[in-house]
Amino acid sequence: MLHIRKKMMFLITIAAILTIVSACSEKTYEVDDPMLADLEIEDFSFTDQDGNTVEKSDLDGKFWVADFIFTNCTSVCPPMTSNKAKLQELLQEEGLEDDVTLISFSVDPDRDTPDVLKEYGETRGIEFSNAHFLTGYEYDDIVEFSLDSFKSGLQEEEGTDQINHTVSFFIIAPDGQVINRFDGTQYENMEAIVDYINDKK
Secondary structure (H helix, E strand, C coil), rough: CHHHHHHHHHHHHHHHHHHHHHHHHHCCCCCCCCHCCCCCCCEEEEECCCEEEHHHHHCCCCHHHHHHECCCCCCHHHHHHHHHHHHHHHHHHCCCCCCCEEEEECCCCCCHHHHHHHHHHHHHCCCCCEEEEEEEECHHHHHHHHHHHHCCCCCCCCCCCCCCCCCEEEEEEECCCCEEEEEEECCCCHHHHHHHHHHHH
């Protein structure tokens, strides 16, 4: 009986130590853009270019880089997507492809079916190993999601099929906090993003 009691106390002690170590090892990340302070990304469950469901919880524990695009865009989206392909290449060179997920939310979900998104991404050099182009919701839903989760409004251009949206590449830390953003239209920012993530790891 004494032997069993000692064994139980030992196991309880080990469990307590592991709990303390786990709590101490949970890293928090400073928000480097004050405009992003107190942002909380809403839970989501959307469909990617392969027809798979991607949820916010799937991204827990990793950095991710999020942006907003649409395939019928005639201005900023093509260079943003090409830059994202360059970012993907740089992440691979740094051995970070398993630590960083690339997410693009379509702001034109009616046109941007999974097949359309996949062709659009592949044409611009995206490899869908650690990248997801998301759709599968209503336009009003993505308007609300963009505003509530990223403080970024969407606006349809009157008399055209174009949609004004943010050009930011948002950096989300493994704890789910939006910590910074970079202009996704600027090619040189892709190296800056990789350096930034490396510094945060």
